[in-house]
Amino acid sequence: MALIVQKYGGTSVGNTERIKNVAGRVAATKQAGNQVVVVVSAMSGVTDSLIKLAKEIQELPNEREMDMLLATGEQTTIALTAMALHALGHKAVSLTGAQAGIVTDGVHTKAKIANITPKRCHELLDAGHVVIVAGFQGETPDQQITTLGRGGSDLTAIALAAALKADLCQIFTDVDGVYTADPRIVKSAQKIPVISYDEMLEMASLGSKVMQSRSVEFAKKFGVVFEVRSSFNDNPGTIVKEETKQMEDVVIRGVSLDRNQAKVTIAHVPDRPGVAAKMFRTLGNAAINIDMIVQNVSAKGEKHTEISFTLDKAELAKAKKVMEPLAKEFGAEGIRTTEGIAKLSVVGVGMRSHSGVAAAMFEALAETGVNIEMISTSEIKISVVIDLERAEKAAHAVHEKFGLGKLK
Ligand code: ADP
Ligand code: ASP
Ligand code: MG
Numbered sequence: 129m130a131l132i133v134q135k136y137g138g139t140s141v142g143n144t145e146r147i148k149n150v151a152g153r154v155a156a157t158k159q160a161g162n163q164v165v166v167v168v169s170a171m172s173g174v175t176d177s178l179i180k181l182a183k184e185i186q187e188l189p190n191e192r193e194m195d196m197l198l199a200t201g202e203q204t205t206i207a208l209t210a211m212a213l214h215a216l217g218h219k220a221v222s223l224t225g226a227q228a229g230i231v232t233d234g235v236h237t238k239a240k241i242a243n244i245t246p247k248r249c250h251e252l253l254d255a256g257h258v259v260i261v262a263g264f265q266g267e268t269p270d271q272q273i274t275t276l277g278r279g280g281s282d283l284t285a286i287a288l289a290a291a292l293k294a295d296l297c298q299i300f301t302d303v304d305g306v307y308t309a310d311p312r313i314v315k316s317a318q319k320i321p322v323i324s325y326d327e328m329l330e331m332a333s334l335g336s337k338v339m340q341s342r343s344v345e346f347a348k349k350f351g352v353v354f355e356v357r358s359s360f361n362d363n364p365g366t367i368v369k370e371e372t373k374q375m376e377d378v379v380i381r382g383v384s385l386d387r388n389q390a391k392v393t394i395a396h397v398p399d400r401p402g403v404a405a406k407m408f409r410t411l412g413n414a415a416i417n418i419d420m421i422v423q424n425v426s427a428k429g430e431k432h433t434e435i436s437f438t439l440d441k442a443e444l445a446k447a448k449k450v451m452e453p454l455a456k457e458f459g460a461e462g463i464r465t466t467e468g469i470a471k472l473s474v475v476g477v478g479m480r481s482h483s484g485v486a487a488a489m490f491e492a493l494a495e496t497g498v499n500i501e502m503i504s505t506s507e508i509k510i511s512v513v514i515d516l517e518r519a520e521k522a523a524h525a526v527h528e529k530f531g532l533g534k535l536k
Contacts, residue, residue, distance in 0.1 A: 130295040131163045131253070135263065135285035138172035139302040140359035141205050144212075150359060151212035153300075154258055158218060163253040165292065167263045167285040168209055170201025175264075175278070187445060191236035195265075195275045198237075199224070202262035202281070209260050220258040223248065225265035225273075225284065229291075232266035232274045235415055239274035241266060241283065241346075244291035261288060278442075279340030286343045290350040297352055299339065300359035305366030306331070306338055308532040309383040313520055316533030320381060321364075324371035327381045327475055330509045334473040335386025344368070371477055379478035379485060380530040385523045386471040387516060389419070390444045392437055394451065396461035399426045399433040407435065407454060414450045416443045419471070420504045420513065438502070438513060441467055469501065470519035473511040474526060486510050492529035498522045 134157065136150045150168075158164050169175075178197050182189045206222035213220035229245035252259045263281025266274050276283050282299060289297035306328065307317040323331075325348035333341035338356060347354055347368065357365025375381075397403055404423065411418055419438045426433045439447055444465060455463050479485050489510055493500060498521070502513035514522055527533060 129161055129163060131165070131292055132157055132296045132298065133165045133167065133285050133289040133292065133294045134298045134300060135167040135281055136169065136359055137281065137299075137301045138169040138174070140300055141168050141209065142172040144208065146359075147205070147208050147212050148215075150300075151209060151216055151218075153359065154209075154213060155216045155218050158258055164258045165249060165253070165288060165294070166209060166258060166260045167281055167288060168202065168205040168260065169263050169281040171205055174201040174204070188449065192272060195236045195239075195273050198275050199262070199265045199273050202264050206260045206262045213258055213260075218258055219256050220260055221252050222260045222262070223252075224262050226267035226271070228259075228261045228288070230266035230284065230287070232268060232276070234268045234272060234274065236272075236274055238277040238415065239266060239268075240342075241276070241287050242269075244287055246288065246291045249288070249292060277340065277342060279337060279343075282340040282343035283346060286347045286350075286352050286354060289354070290346070290352050297347075297354040298365075299354055299356045301338065301356060302358065302360065303338065304358045304361070304363045305356050306336070306368070306382070308381070309523060309527050310336060310338075310385065313385060314383070314524055314527050314533075317527065318532065318534075320366050322367045322369065322375075323381060324375050324477055325368060326371060326508060327375075327477055328368045330473070330475040330506075331382050331384045334384035334475065334509065334511060335388070335471060336382065336384040339368075376478045376481055378476060379482045380474050380476040380532065381478075382475050383523055383527045383530075383532065384473045384475060385519055386473075387519060388441045389438050389469050389471050389513070390441045390465060390467045391469050391513070392439065392444070392447055392451065393434060393464040394436075394455055394458075394460050394462075395434050395464065396432045397435055397455075397458045399431055403458060404435065407451070410450050410454055411447060414446060416447050416450070420502050420511070422502055436502075438469070438471070468516045469513050470516045471511050471513055472519060472522050472526060473509050474530065475509045477508050479508050479510075488529055489526055492525045493522055496522055496525040498525075
C-alpha cells in the first residue's frame with residue numbers, strides 16, 4: 129500500500145462538476161489500494177475575488193485580517209470535495225491547514241512553514257479515510273491563521289508529502305506538465321519530461337507560475353520528487369527531481385515571462401555609504417522582496433545618484449508607502465514607479481558548460497526590435513527587463529532562437 133499526496137489546483141476544482149471529477153480520480157487511487165491525502169486550492173478566481181473585496185474597503189488591508197479572509201477560499205473546497213467523495217461511497221474527512229498540523233511563522237500573507245505534525249492525518253488514513261487538506265494555509269504557534277503566499281497550495285502538498293514520508297506526490301493542474309514556455313503564450317512550447325529542481329526553481333521564480341517557487345525550494349531541500357500533470361487527462365506529466373549528468377546536455381530548458389513586475393526609481397539620492405543600506409533594510413523590514421537593483425554611476429564631482437529596483441507589482445503600493453518618508457529624509461527628487469515592464473528569462477543548467485547564451489538571447493531581442501532596460505544573470509539563468517507591450521513577442525523570439533519548439 130502506497131501513501132500518495134495529490135494536489136488539485138484552482139481550475140481543477142473550478143466548479144462542482146470538476147470537484148466531482150477530482151473525487152472520481154481520488155476514489156480510483158484509493159480503490160487501487162492506496163492511502164490518499166488530497167490538497168486542494170480555492171476554486172478558480174475565488175482568491176482573486178476575495179482580494180478585490182478587501183481592496184474595495186482599504187488599499188492596504190491589515191494582513192492578519194487578509195489571511196483570515198483568504199483562508200476561507202480553500203475551506204470551501206475541502207468541504208465540497210469531502211462531500212463529493214461521500215457521494216461516491218468513500219470515507220473522507222476535510223481538515224484545515226491548522227487541523228492538519230501545519231505550523232507557520234507569523235509573517236501574514238506569506239508565512240513560512242515551521243513544522244508539520246501529521247499525527248491526525250496518519251490516524252485518519254489508518255482508519256480508512258481519504259484526508260482532504262486545505263492548501264495555502266497554516267497557523268502560528270499562538271493560533272493565528274496564516275497563508276503561504278500566492279500559489280501556496282503547491283507548498284502545502286510538497287511539505288505534507290515530506291512530513292508524511294509519502295511514496296508519491298502529484299501536482300494536478302490544467303496543463304499536461306511543465307513546458308518550455310507558458311503554453312498559453314508560446315503555442316509551440318513543448319512538454320519537458322524531466323526537469324531538475326534548480327531549473328524548475330528558477331523558472332518558477334522567474335514567472336512560470338505552474339509551480340510556486342517556494343514549494344520547489346522545499347522539495348529540493350527535503351528531496352521530494354514530484355510530478356506535475358493534468359487533472360483532465362491521463363497523459364504522463366513532468367517529473368521534477370535532482371539534477372543528473374545528462375541534464376547539462378540541454379543548454380536552455382525553458383523560457384519564463386513575468387508580466388507582474390513593477391519598477392521603482394528614486395532620483396537624486398545622496399551618493400554616499402549607507403544610503404542604499406538604509407533603503408533596502410527598510411524594504412526588507414517590511415517583508416518586501418526586491419529583485420533587480422540598478423544604481424547609476426554618478427558623473428565625476430556629482431554627489432547624487434539614481435537607484436532603481438524591480439519588484440512584484442502586488443507589492444508596489446506597500447513599497448511606495450515605506451519609501452516615501454525615506455526619500456524625503458534623503459532629499460531625493462521623488463519616487464517614480466512604472467508597471468509597464470516585464471521580465472523575460474532563459475533557464476538551463478547547461479548554461480554552466482556552454483558559452484554564447486547571452487549573445488543569442490540579446491540577438492533574438494535585437495532582431496525583434498525589443499530594447500533591454502536591465503539585465504541580471506546567475507549560473508543557470510539570464511533575465512532581462514523589457515517593455516510589457518512587446519513581452520510576448522520577445523518570448524516567442526527567444527523561444528525560437530534556442531530551438532525549443534522543436535524538442536521531441
Ligand atoms: P493551479 O491552479 O492548478 O495551481 P496555475 O494556474 O497556478 O494552476 O498553474 C498552471 C498554469 O501555469 C498553466 O495554465 C499555464 O498557463 C501556466 N504556466 C506558466 N508557465 C508554464 C510552463 N512553463 N509550463 C506549463 N504551464 C505554465
Ligand atoms: N488559492 C491560492 C491562490 O490563488 C493558493 C493556490 O491556489 O495555490 O494563490
Ligand atoms: Mg498554482
